[in-house]
Amino acid sequence: MKTISILGSTGSIGRQALDVIATYHGDLQLGFLTTNTNAELLAEQVERYKPYGVALCAPEAYQRFRQISSFDGPVLCGKEGIRAAAAWEGNDIVLSALVGFAGVEPTLAAIERGITVALANKEALVVAGELVMAKARHHNVPLLAVDSEHSAILQCTVGEHPDSIERVVLTASGGPFRNLPLEALEQVTPEQALRHPTWNMGAKITIDSATLMNKGFEVIEAYWLFGLSPEQISVLIHPQSIVHSFVEFTDGSVKAQLGVPDMRLPIHYALTYPSRRPTALPRIQWEQLSRLEFEPPDTTRFPCLKLALDALHEGKSAPVVLNAANEVAVEAFIQRRIRFSDIPAVIAGTLDAIPSVALTSLEIVIDVDRHARHKAIALVSHLQQRR
Ligand SMILES: NC(=O)c1ccc[n+]([C@@H]2O[C@H](COP(=O)([O-])OP(=O)(O)OC[C@H]3O[C@@H](n4cnc5c(N)ncnc54)[C@H](OP(=O)(O)O)[C@@H]3O)[C@@H](O)[C@H]2O)c1
Structure with a gap:
C-alpha cells in the first residue's frame, strides 16, 4: 500500500x-x-x-x-x-x-x-x-x-537514450481564439476565454491556454524536466488535442503519444509509472477521427508564447518575472480590469522594468517574484486609468 x-x-x-x-x-x-x-x-x-x-x-x-x-x-x-x-x-x-x-x-x-x-x-x-x-x-x-504533453514525452522516451532525442514537439490546441483576427482579440471577454474547446481545466490555466502562455510555460517545463536545449523544443498547434506531443529521434523516427483529451489518463500514468495498468477511461474513436491537423503558432496574435520563449533564452530571473506578471495580468483580466490584449503588454512592461539577476536561492526567487508583482500591479492600474 x-x-x-x-x-x-x-x-x-x-x-x-x-x-x-x-x-x-x-x-x-x-x-x-x-x-x-x-x-x-x-x-x-x-x-x-x-x-x-x-x-x-x-x-x-x-x-x-x-x-x-x-x-x-x-x-x-x-x-x-x-x-x-x-x-x-x-x-x-x-x-x-x-x-x-x-x-x-x-x-x-x-x-x-x-x-x-x-x-x-x-x-x-x-x-x-x-x-x-x-x-x-x-x-x-x-x-x-502530469501535464499531458510532458507525460506524452515521458511515454515516448521510456527505454530511449537521452542522446538519441533530436527534438520534441509540444502540441497546443490553440485555445478558443485560434482563428480570431488580431483586432477581434481586443474585445474578447473572460467568459469567452474561459470556454476552452477541448480541455476542462481551472480558470488560470484556461486563460493561459487562450493566450498561449501555457504553451510557453510548457516549453520551459520541458527544458527542465528533460534536460533539452531550448532549440530542441518546438510548438505546433493541433486543434484536435489527440496527439499530446511527439519526439523526433536522431535516426529520423518519430514517436507520438495519442489519447482522448482527458487529464485522468496522464494522472493515472504518473501514479502507475513505469508500469501500465488497465483503466476504463474513454478510448479514441478512430472511425470518427477524420483528421489530425498541425500548424505553426502565430506569435503576432499570441505574443505571450514569444515572451515565454525569450524569457527561457534570457534565463536567470526572467521566467520568474514572466510568471509573476502573468499571474497579476490574468487575474486582472478575469476581474475585467484590463483587456485580453493587455495581458502581454503588462508582462512585457514588467520584464522590461525588472533587471535580471542570478537565482542562487529560493529567497531570491521569492524576492524577484514580489518585485515583479508590484510592478505588474502598477502597470495594470495605469492601463485601467487610461480606459
Ligand atoms: N487543469 C488541468 O487540466 C491541468 C492540466 C495540466 C496542468 N495543469 C496544471 O496543474 C496545476 C493546477 O491546475 P488546476 O487547473 O487544477 O487549478 P485549479 O482548478 O485552480 O486548482 C488549484 C488548487 O490549488 C489550490 N490553491 C490555489 N492557490 C493556493 C494557495 N495560494 N495556497 C494553497 N492552495 C492553493 C486551490 O484551492 P481552492 O479550491 O481554494 O482555490 C485548488 O485546490 C496548475 O499548475 C496547472 O497549470 C492543470
Whole structure:
C-alpha cells in the first residue's frame, strides 16, 4: 500500500486525481488533501475519500472547516500547514496540483523529504526549475510529469537514450481564439476565454491556454524536466488535442503519444509509472477521427508564447518575472480590469522594468517574484486609468 497526498485536491487536477485513485488504485491510500479556500468541498472529500489529514491555506477556510466537519484527523492551517502536508513523513507520493507560484515551496518541501512528486504545478519549474531539479537530483527524487504533453514525452522516451532525442514537439490546441483576427482579440471577454474547446481545466490555466502562455510555460517545463536545449523544443498547434506531443529521434523516427483529451489518463500514468495498468477511461474513436491537423503558432496574435520563449533564452530571473506578471495580468483580466490584449503588454512592461539577476536561492526567487508583482500591479492600474 502506498500513500499519496494531493496538494490542491479541490482544484481541477486534484478532483480528477481523486476520481482516478478511487476508481483504479486499490493499492493507494490518501495522506493529506489540501485546499486554499474551499472548506465545503474539502469537507465533502473527507467524508467520501477518508484521507489521513487535511490542510487549508486560508485561515477563514480553516475556521469554516472546523465548524462544518467533524473530521478527527490532523487539520493543518496556513502556508506552513500546506508545506507540512507536503513533507509529511507518511507520504510515498505527493501530487503537486496547486496553481501558480503557491506551488513552489510545497513542491520543494516534498522533494527535500525524498518524496516522489507527481508534478502538475508547472509554475514550480518555470520559476525555480534549476533549484527544483538540483534538489530532485540531490535527494534522488523522481519528478513525474502530469501535464499531458510532458507525460506524452515521458511515454515516448521510456527505454530511449537521452542522446538519441533530436527534438520534441509540444502540441497546443490553440485555445478558443485560434482563428480570431488580431483586432477581434481586443474585445474578447473572460467568459469567452474561459470556454476552452477541448480541455476542462481551472480558470488560470484556461486563460493561459487562450493566450498561449501555457504553451510557453510548457516549453520551459520541458527544458527542465528533460534536460533539452531550448532549440530542441518546438510548438505546433493541433486543434484536435489527440496527439499530446511527439519526439523526433536522431535516426529520423518519430514517436507520438495519442489519447482522448482527458487529464485522468496522464494522472493515472504518473501514479502507475513505469508500469501500465488497465483503466476504463474513454478510448479514441478512430472511425470518427477524420483528421489530425498541425500548424505553426502565430506569435503576432499570441505574443505571450514569444515572451515565454525569450524569457527561457534570457534565463536567470526572467521566467520568474514572466510568471509573476502573468499571474497579476490574468487575474486582472478575469476581474475585467484590463483587456485580453493587455495581458502581454503588462508582462512585457514588467520584464522590461525588472533587471535580471542570478537565482542562487529560493529567497531570491521569492524576492524577484514580489518585485515583479508590484510592478505588474502598477502597470495594470495605469492601463485601467487610461480606459
Ligand atoms: N487543469 C488541468 O487540466 C491541468 C492540466 C495540466 C496542468 N495543469 C496544471 O496543474 C496545476 C493546477 O491546475 P488546476 O487547473 O487544477 O487549478 P485549479 O482548478 O485552480 O486548482 C488549484 C488548487 O490549488 C489550490 N490553491 C490555489 N492557490 C493556493 C494557495 N495560494 N495556497 C494553497 N492552495 C492553493 C486551490 O484551492 P481552492 O479550491 O481554494 O482555490 C485548488 O485546490 C496548475 O499548475 C496547472 O497549470 C492543470
